Amino acid sequence: QAFFRQIQRAAPPSPTKRHTKISVVGAGNVGMAIAQTILTQDVADELVLIDAKADKLRGEMLDLQHAAAFLPRTKIHASVDYELTFGSDLCIVTAGARQVPGESRLNLLQRNVALFRSIIPPLARYSPETILLIVSNPVDVLTYVAWKLSGFPSNRVIGSGTNLDSSRFRFLIADHLDVNAQDVQAYIVGEHGDSSVALWSSISVGGVPVLSFLEKQQIAYEKVTLENIHKEVIDSAYEVISLKGYTSWAIGYSVANLARSILRDQRKVHPVSVVANGFYGIEGGDVFLSLPAQLGRGGVLGVTNVHLTDEEAHRLRDSAKTILEVQNQLEV
Ligand SMILES: NC(=O)c1ccc[n+]([C@@H]2O[C@H](COP(=O)([O-])OP(=O)(O)OC[C@H]3O[C@@H](n4cnc5c(N)ncnc54)[C@H](O)[C@@H]3O)[C@@H](O)[C@H]2O)c1
Numbered sequence: 001q002a003f004f005r006q007i008q009r010a011a012p013p014s015p016t017k018r019h020t021k022i023s024v025v026g027a028g029n030v031g032m033a034i035a036q037t038i039l040t041q042d043v044a045d046e047l048v049l050i051d052a053k054a055d056k057l058r059g060e061m062l063d064l065q066h067a068a069a070f071l072p073r074t075k076i077h078a079s080v081d082y083e084l085t086f087g088s089d090l091c092i093v094t095a096g097a098r099q100v101p102g103e104s105r106l107n108l109l110q111r112n113v114a115l116f117r118s119i120i121p122p123l124a125r126y127s128p129e130t131i132l133l134i135v136s137n138p139v140d141v142l143t144y145v146a147w148k149l150s151g152f153p154s155n156r157v158i159g160s161g162t163n164l165d166s167s168r169f170r171f172l173i174a175d176h177l178d179v180n181a182q183d184v185q186a187y188i189v190g191e192h193g194d195s196s197v198a199l200w201s202s203i204s205v206g207g208v209p210v211l212s213f214l215e216k217q218q219i220a221y222e223k224v225t226l227e228n229i230h231k232e233v234i235d236s237a238y239e240v241i242s243l244k245g246y247t248s249w250a251i252g253y254s255v256a257n258l259a260r261s262i263l264r265d266q267r268k269v270h271p272v273s274v275v276a277n278g279f280y281g282i283e284g285g286d287v288f289l290s291l292p293a294q295l296g297r298g299g300v301l302g303v304t305n306v307h308l309t310d311e312e313a314h315r316l317r318d319s320a321k322t323i324l325e326v327q328n329q330l331e332v
């Protein structure tokens with residue numbers, strides 16, 4: 001009041017205006033890129049950073065707070081103590097052990113499962129109604145692990161899955177067709193990473209299915225061109241790693257976009273890792289794979305029944321089998 005003369009008593013905030021709080025666990029390359037994008041895009045009222053390294057955590061918090069003059073107002077806190085996450089609407093988990101060169105993915109997984117045993121239960125305890133958004137790799141299996149450890153209903157446990165794969169796919173298609181990537185709808189589904197499945201029939205540009213778009217634009221295409229673009233999605237991940245040692249910006253924007261869809265109840269469809277058994281003949285146990293899912297304030301609101309060719313469905317079932325074999329070796 002000392003700084004402002006009230007000209008009219010402000011009306012109390014409407015009861016429906018909710019204070020939204022996001023916790024990001026893991027203040028590394030990915031976690032901080034997500035945090036920075038959440039701040040820039042005004043996704044939440046409060047942001048909490050959690051990590052195991054206290055000094056790095058405080059440094060990142062102060063550095064972000066010092067940008068306050070250029071950002072929408074967001075309260076920023078940081079702690080090694082999970083109590084600070086109390087009442088989070090969304091908890092984004094990027095914490096993870098880094099893959100040691102030559103380390104098997106199974107060994108990396110077992111190290112990250114051990115970390116998750118110390119991360120997920122306190123998040124669930126302090127925010128029993130929160131939505132968990134898992135980014136740490138291997139993301140599909142770790143989303144399953146988070147689901148089991150949290151005891152949450154499956155609609156409130158989501159993996160970033162092939163969201164990043166699909167955003168790279170959209171960029172590459174847009175670049176190939178010289179259009180805006182925001183006008184390209186294209187889904188990569190299934191297992192995140194090397195074994196993902198590109199849905200050719202899902203690709204549309206400005207609402208026009210790509211195959212007929214290419215014919216109308218007389219752009220010569222063969223199936224091999226689209227397959228090369230999918231291969232480039234995978235190769236580009238390795239290229240970024242070889243050039244800068246990690247990935248951050250694309251995963252940061254893509255996960256912040258998921259956070260916005262969830263917290264702003266956008267009811268948009270995103271390719272994210274959800275419980276997939278029961279779809280496309282996937283069976284044999286609970287398995288998380290990416291499918292186009294509608295996201296809102298309740299988490300996963302529904303999964304679209306997108307058309308898959310027999311080959312695409314077969315590859316999804318193969319990924320499910322591989323993941324289940326790995327999951328069956330885990331003690332969660
Ligand atoms: N799903 C995707 O598309 C995608 C894309 C890129 C990276 N990733 C994954 O994201 C993860 C993080 O990558 P990064 O580059 O940020 O790694 P990083 O090493 O930079 O950051 C990981 C952070 O986790 C913290 N941490 C470790 N154990 C912890 C614990 N018990 N509690 C809290 N914090 C803990 C570390 O201190 C570190 O700050 C990796 O698993 C990576 O593979 C996933």
Ligand SMILES: O=C1N[C@](c2ccsc2)(c2cccc(Oc3ccc(F)cc3)n2)CC(O)=C1Sc1ccccc1Cl
Pocket residue numbers: 099105137138139164165168192193194233234235237238240241245246247
């Ligand atoms: O861009 C990325 N950077 C990554 C990374 C980030 C920090 S260290 C490694 C990266 C890159 C390449 C392979 C690689 O190998 C792994 C290792 C374990 C695992 F569970 C999944 C992928 N990880 C993590 C990751 O998932 C992506 S996205 C991606 C990865 C491979 C193929 C296609 C895509 Cl879209």
